[in-house]
Amino acid sequence: MFGARVPRHRSSSGRCPVLAVDGASSLTEQVIESVREAIHSGELRPGELYSVYRLAAQLNVSRTPVREAMLRLAEAGMVRFERSRGFRVLRRDPREIAEVFHLRLLLEVPAARIAAGRADPALVEAMRAELDAMRAAAGDHDEPRFMRHDRAFHELLLTAGANRKLVSVVGNLRDATMTLGASTLDRSRALADIAAEHEPILTAVEAGDADATGRAMRSHIAHTGELLLAQATAENGVAAAPEDVDLIHST
Amino acid sequence: MFGARVPRHRSSSGRCPVLAVDGASSLTEQVIESVREAIHSGELRPGELYSVYRLAAQLNVSRTPVREAMLRLAEAGMVRFERSRGFRVLRRDPREIAEVFHLRLLLEVPAARIAAGRADPALVEAMRAELDAMRAAAGDHDEPRFMRHDRAFHELLLTAGANRKLVSVVGNLRDATMTLGASTLDRSRALADIAAEHEPILTAVEAGDADATGRAMRSHIAHTGELLLAQATAENGVAAAPEDVDLIHST
DNA sequence: ATCTGGCATGTAGCATGCTGCATGTCAACG
DNA sequence: CGTTGACATGCAGCATGCTACATGCCAGAT
Known part of the structure; x- marks a missing residue:
C-alpha cells in the first residue's frame, strides 16, 4: 500500500515538525495527492468501500486531514461518502x-x-x-x-x-x-x-x-x-x- | 449577527439530536448556507478578517464544521485562508x-x-x-x-x-x-x-x-x-x- | 428450516485539547 | 525620538475522544 508516504507525526498530539515533503503546505493537501495517485495507480479501486479510519492508519496521519481530503475529493466528484458506511471511489463512466x-x-x-x-x-x-x-x-x-x-x-x-x-x-x-x-x-x-x-x-x-x-x-x-x-x-x-x-x- | 441559526448542541460532546433544520443533513452544510447568506446580506464583509473560532461561537457549533465549511468555500474561491491569521471574504472584482x-x-x-x-x-x-x-x-x-x-x-x-x-x-x-x-x-x-x-x-x-x-x-x-x-x-x-x-x- | 431480535463491529460526524506560528504591543535600549 | 526584541494574543491545523447510526451476525424462537 501507499503507507508512510506522509511524514510520521509525534506520538501524541501537536503539529508535525517535519517540513512539507511535497512542497504542499498542509497534510490535507498531501493526502489529497496521495489518494489521487492511489486511484490513478489502481491501489484504490472504484466501487470498493473504504474508511477514513483505515486510510488514516495507512497514511500514518490522524483522521482529520484524511477526512478533509476526502470531503474535497467528494466535492470534486471523485468519491462519494455513504453515511456510517464509508466512502466509495466513483467509477468514471x-x-x-x-x-x-x-x-x-x-x-x-x-x-x-x-x-x-x-x-x-x-x-x-x-x-x-x-x-x-x-x-x-x-x-x-x-x-x-x-x-x-x-x-x-x-x-x-x-x-x-x-x-x-x-x-x-x-x-x-x-x-x-x-x-x-x-x-x-x-x-x-x-x-x-x-x-x-x-x-x-x-x-x-x-x-x-x-x-x-x-x-x-x-x-x-x-x-x-x-x-x-x-x-x-x-x-x-x-x-x-x-x-x-x-x-x-x-x- | 446570525447567531443561533444553527440548532444548539448539547452541553458537552455528542451528536446533535435536533433534526436538520434546513433539510440539509450535516451541520457543515448548514454553516455553508448560513455563511453564504451572511455574505450576500452584508453581515460578513469582504476584506475583513474573521476566524473559525469566533464564527463557531456565534453559530453555536464547534469549530470543526465551521472549518470544513470555510474550506469548501475557500475551494470555491469565495474565501481565502491566511495562515495563523484567519480567513478573509474575497472581494468580487x-x-x-x-x-x-x-x-x-x-x-x-x-x-x-x-x-x-x-x-x-x-x-x-x-x-x-x-x-x-x-x-x-x-x-x-x-x-x-x-x-x-x-x-x-x-x-x-x-x-x-x-x-x-x-x-x-x-x-x-x-x-x-x-x-x-x-x-x-x-x-x-x-x-x-x-x-x-x-x-x-x-x-x-x-x-x-x-x-x-x-x-x-x-x-x-x-x-x-x-x-x-x-x-x-x-x-x-x-x-x-x-x-x-x-x-x-x-x- | 426459517424468521427475528439483540448485540458486536465499524463508520461518519461533531467536540475539543494541543502546538507551532504570525502578528501586535510595549518596554528597554540606542 | 527611533529601534529592537521579548512577550501576549489569537489563529489554523492536527490529534483524538465521543455519539448516533447502519449493517452483519448469530442465537434463540417459531
Whole structure:
C-alpha cells in the first residue's frame, strides 16, 4: 500500500515538525495527492468501500486531514461518502468522459483563438519547450510526466487567453478525467500521437492565425477525447455509446 | 449577527439530536448556507478578517464544521485562508464578473441551442412556470426568490442539453457571482427587465428554433453580465474597465 | 428450516485539547 | 525620538475522544 508516504507525526498530539515533503503546505493537501495517485495507480479501486479510519492508519496521519481530503475529493466528484458506511471511489463512466471533452471543446477552442491573436514570442518559446518535454516523456513511456507537460502546454495557451476562471475550470475538468485507472493500452504510440497533435497548434499560434489555431485545437481535443472514451469503454467492457461519441463532436 | 441559526448542541460532546433544520443533513452544510447568506446580506464583509473560532461561537457549533465549511468555500474561491491569521471574504472584482459571464456565454449558448432541438412540451411548461414565478418575485421585489427561479429556468434548459457536467459547472459559476453584496440598485426595474428577457428564449425553444434560442440566450446573458458588471464597478467606486466589457462580448 | 431480535463491529460526524506560528504591543535600549 | 526584541494574543491545523447510526451476525424462537 501507499503507507508512510506522509511524514510520521509525534506520538501524541501537536503539529508535525517535519517540513512539507511535497512542497504542499498542509497534510490535507498531501493526502489529497496521495489518494489521487492511489486511484490513478489502481491501489484504490472504484466501487470498493473504504474508511477514513483505515486510510488514516495507512497514511500514518490522524483522521482529520484524511477526512478533509476526502470531503474535497467528494466535492470534486471523485468519491462519494455513504453515511456510517464509508466512502466509495466513483467509477468514471464513458458518459462523463464525453461530457468533459464536450466542455473542453466549448472552452478551449475559443480561448485558443483569442490567445492566437496575442501571439507573443516568449509564449511560443515556452510552449515549444513543453512540447519538447512531452515528446521526451513519450519516448520514455513516462505517462505522468507526459501529462504534466501536456497540461502545462494547454495552460500556457489558456492563460494567454486572459480568462483566469477559464483556466481553473479547465484544470478541474482535467482532474476529473485523470482518475481513470492506469492506462495499459499501447500508450507508447498514443502518447507520441498526442504530442504530434500539438505541433499544428503551436505553428498556428506562432503565425497568429486564430482560425487555424481553433481548428488545430478542436481536432486535438476531439481526438484525445475519443482515445480516452475508447479506453474507458474498454475498461468497462462495453462498447462506446454512439451518443457519447456524438457529444464530443457536437460542437 | 446570525447567531443561533444553527440548532444548539448539547452541553458537552455528542451528536446533535435536533433534526436538520434546513433539510440539509450535516451541520457543515448548514454553516455553508448560513455563511453564504451572511455574505450576500452584508453581515460578513469582504476584506475583513474573521476566524473559525469566533464564527463557531456565534453559530453555536464547534469549530470543526465551521472549518470544513470555510474550506469548501475557500475551494470555491469565495474565501481565502491566511495562515495563523484567519480567513478573509474575497472581494468580487469586476474582472471576475466579466470572466464568469464570458464562460457562461461559451457554455450556455451552445447548450441552449442543443436543448432547443429537443423541445419537449413538458419542458416548455416547466420553464413557463419558472418564468411566471420570476415575474411574480420581481413584482414583490423579492430578489432571492427571483434568483432561485431564474436559476431553475436556466437549469431546466441546460439539463435538456444533456450534459450533466455542464449543468454543474454553470451552477458553480452562478454561485461565484451570487456573493456580491446585497444589490441596492433600482432592482425593481432591473428584475422585471431580466425576467422579460427570458420570454424570447422560451418562445424560441417552443418553436424548436436553435438559432433563435442561441441568439436570445446570448443577448440575455450578455445583458445580465453588463448589469452585474456595472453594479460591481459602482460598488468599488471605479469605472468599468473597457476590456472587461469587451470580454463579455468577445464570444 | 426459517424468521427475528439483540448485540458486536465499524463508520461518519461533531467536540475539543494541543502546538507551532504570525502578528501586535510595549518596554528597554540606542 | 527611533529601534529592537521579548512577550501576549489569537489563529489554523492536527490529534483524538465521543455519539448516533447502519449493517452483519448469530442465537434463540417459531
